[in-house]
Amino acid sequence: MNWWLAAGSLAAVLALGGIARLLGLGGAQRLETGDDAIKLAEALVSGFEGKVGIVATDGQRAAVVGGPSDLVVIEPLGARHRATRYKHARVVMAHPAADGTKITLELQPAMMFRITVADADAARAFTETLG
Template sequence: MNWWLAAGSLAAVLALAGVARMLGLGGSQKLADGDDAIRMAEALVSGFEGRVGVVAADGGRAAVVGGPGDLVVIEPLGARHRATRFKSARIVMAHPEADGTKLALELQPGTVLRITVADAEAARAFAETLT
């Protein structure tokens, strides 16, 4: 085994990993705020116009409402995001707590999504628009 060849290969792999990290490639990007969520929902779902968006406190999951009952849920899917539209969603619970407002949304019969939103005002506007 040629040790110089092995060391050179390792150096090349580490250099490529450093370039990928500098460019922000790989991993899922976190959503910053409701406006980011609205832009992403409109880009991923054809014909959807978002009004109010909320992002989970951890930045991974988001929900965007387009009108009464019209909801798009955005979830990380590897390095990308997946958007799913629900036409008859409703608020089951909105409860303020110390770490943020906890929302429970019934997406369809038997399917409930729970999300904690750090911005209480955005959560209130979201709930009012969805109902």
């Protein structure tokens, strides 16, 4: 075994990994604020106008409300995000917890979605707007 060849190959792999990380490749971008979620929902769903957005504590999932019962759920899909619109969504439960406000939504009959939000004011505005 040629140790110089093995070391060179390892260095090349690590260099390519570093370049990919600098370019932001290899995973869904982290959502930081509700405004980021609103912009993304409006870009991914044609004709949707977001009013209040919330982002999960992990920064991967988000939800944006456009009006009473009008909701877009954003989830990671590889290196991108997937947005799904639900026209009859409702809040089932919202309660404070140690790690943030836990919100449970019914998207469709027998289809639930749960998200934990760090920003309590955004969670309150979200649940009031969704109705």
